[in-house]
Amino acid sequence: MAVKGTEVDTVLNALGGKGLYQRVHHLLMALTSFSAMYQLLDMIFIGRVIPHECSAPPNGTDITIPEVELSPSNYTVEYGQCNIYIKYNTTISINTEHTLPCLYGMTYTERKDASIVSEFDLVCERGALGDLPQTLLILGQATGALVLPFFSDRYGRKPTNIISHAGILGIGVATAFSNSYIMFAILRLLMGIVQQGVVLTSATYTIEVYPTLYRRYVGIIGTVVRGICLVSMTPFGYFLRMESWRTQQLAFCSVSLYIIIEVIFLDESLRWLIANGKYDKALKNVKKAAKWNKVDVNMVVDKFNELVGWQTLIIPKPEKANELLLNEGETKPLEKIEKYSLLDILKRKKLALNTFILWYLWCTAALSYFGLFFTSSSLVGDKYLNFFLYALMEFPAGIIFVLIIDRFGRKKTLATFFTLCGTGMILATIIKVTSDSYAASICITILSLVGKLGAGGAFSACFFYTPEIFPTNLRNVGLGSASIAARVGGMLGPFSRLLAEHIAWGPGAVFGGCNLLATLLITILPETKGKELPQTMAEVKLLYKKIPDDSTDKKTKIFTVDSSDL
Structure with missing residues (x-):
């Protein structure tokens, strides 16, 4: 038998709804975004590509080519990015060109340890290895999203968050002392796992701390904190750009010392x-x-x-x-507290359909959000300025979120942001294909920023809406499964650059089409505006029903709900 429904909102409202206790605990959890986001995006800075060329022979020795006799007077050498080009004269032909790989290593325009790319020579034929650590981190996120929500729902939000947060700090510091590429890659995989423990528990905790009337504060504070976090990464990266990537990594890890405050002051979720x-x-x-x-x-x-x-x-x-x-x-x-699993979602038709749609929304939001961030350096202008402008888009996204989330509801908010993102990307692609002028480049940058605004708002709305669909003992599992879908989008996003090399209009068409399809699918989802977070599986059914104001006691109605037809 299911646990009878509860009205936790009655207690939260009695506490003042959005009193000092709720706001402080919301902020305590929201600030963990600094640790999570810094480690997620720091590869943009510590993994940047440094201009390079093939090194000359050591100690002034001459280059040798098998079966070719060379002397300083009959050949010239050009050291390219990935090859050595030799033009020489022979008795058979004149001005013959021979291409050699970088036999003597690489020379970089900055210090050798300025980036993991330069330190481990992840260029030319090893260039794909430069993006692999970020892919491994995203795979780690998928693993963490699959495993850690179980511990959050079973053992509590606070212990799961704190253990994961400690993992970010420890693994982050260890990463700075990696003595090989393999060690660095493995640590990035582990970082992805614990990073999700922080992200998912934070999202669930903050949505549970307020009663229904004030849940919009989750979106407000969360978006503002994330915006400040991303903006603050720019000076970290810019002012430390002349330092080694190890120093930069330690600097990005320093924000995780915040865990000390979290351990002392954070309480477990009342719900x-x-x-x-x-x-x-x-x-x-x-x-x-x-x-x-x-x-x-x-x-x-x-x-x-x-x-x-x-x-x-x-x-x-x-x-x-x-x-x-x-x-x-x-x-x-009076009754046993029920525990749920992901299988309980898939056994109920309506909840399963909701979940599949949410997975698609998360995948599309991540595909757009991270695809834009990791391609910011390809826009016209300074790469640090472009990253800063992308980060700034979190704030107008937050303002729009605040203005419409309670006035128009969750579904219309989601549809607005996905439409905005898709439209911005499609228009930017049309201009890119039809013109290559400087003015067109400026327009592309502006429209890309509009797309980033929509992608950021869509991500915030997904984080806000998803926990409202699932009952308390399944909330973090549901959010975790959605996060796994987001990781798929996160892994596909960087490949947009490769697609653009072959089909210039490809990324815009794919992103735009995915976002417009997301807008259509949103119409199927239930509206959760003004409804209390469901405590049990049976209460999820109430999301599909409008309870009249003059209905009988809500408590009794909750007890009579049958969850079998969800």
């Missing part, structure tokens, strides 16, 4: 505690929150007792009205 029957701990946090928010503790405790009374058997009621009903030894569970 998770209640959904898993940990009422003693939940009550302790409720009393703490009431004091922080300066509301009547007894009133909040009464709401809490009423809430858990729907799920527990109260043994006997105390004589004093202000005495806590729920103390150790006074209650016992």
Whole structure:
């Protein structure tokens, strides 16, 4: 039998909805974005390609070609990026050209350890290895998204987040001391796994900290924090560009020392505690929150007792009205707390359809978002300035999100951003194909920024909307499965440059078509505006039904929902 539905919002509203406690804990978790995003995108700086050419022979020795007699007077040498070109005279022909590989290594315009590309010579025939660590990180993200949500839903948001955060710090520091390319690549794979532990638990925790009326603050604060995070990466990369990539990596890791503050001050999610029957701990946090928010503790405790009374058997009621009903030894569970798995999603038709659509939305958002970021250096102008402008697009995306998320609903917000992204990309591609003037390049940059605005807003909306679809004990698993789909898009994004080399209009057509299809699929999803986060599988059905204002007691209606037809 399913656990009976709860109205956690009644307690959160009694606490003031968006009081100091909620805002502080939201910010505490949101700031972990610095650790996650820095390690996700730092390859743009530590893995940048350094201008290079083949090295000359050491100690002034001459170049030798088998079966060809050369002397300083009968040949000239040109050292290219990946080959040595020799023009020489022979008795048979004149001005014969011979091409050799870089026999004596590479010479770079910057210090050898300025980038992993230069330190490990990931150029020319080894050029593909330069992008492999980022691909491995994304594969690690997929693994983390598959495995870690189970621990978050089973053992709690806080411990999963903190352990993952500690992993980011430790692996990040170890990466800076990699003594081989293989070691670096393996550490990037591990980094992807723990990075997802931070991202997914943060997204779930922040959506659970507010009651329904104030959940839009998740999008506001999350977008602003992510924007500040991305913008702050520009000075990190720019001012440390003359330092070694190891120094840059340690600098990017330094933000993860924030974990000390997180360990000391962060509490577990109240919704998770209640959904898993940990009422003693939940009550302790409720009393703490009431004091922080300066509301009547007894009133909040009464709401809490009423809430858990729907799920527990109260043994006997105390004589004093202000005495806590729920103390150790006074209650016992009425029903077993249900645990869910990903299989429970796929067994229910409506929830399975929702999940498949969400997977597609996440894949498309990631394909657009990371594809644009990792190709920012190909736009006209300075690569650091382009990265900075892309990062700035997080802020207008956040403003649009705030203005429309509660006014027009989740579905229209998603549709707006996907349409904006697709339109910007298609128009930029049309101009790129039809003109190669400098003015056209400026227009392409502007439209690419519009596309980035839409992609960033779509990502934020997906993070905001997805947890609202799943019940509490399946919320992080559902979000994790969507994140796996996003990793597919993240891996495909960089290949847009290769496609563009063969079909100039290809990337714009693919991205634009994917975004427009996403807009159509959004119409199938349920609207979650104004609805409480579902606690149980049965309550998910309520997302498809509009409960009249004069309906019978909502608590009773929740108890009578059958989850079998979801």
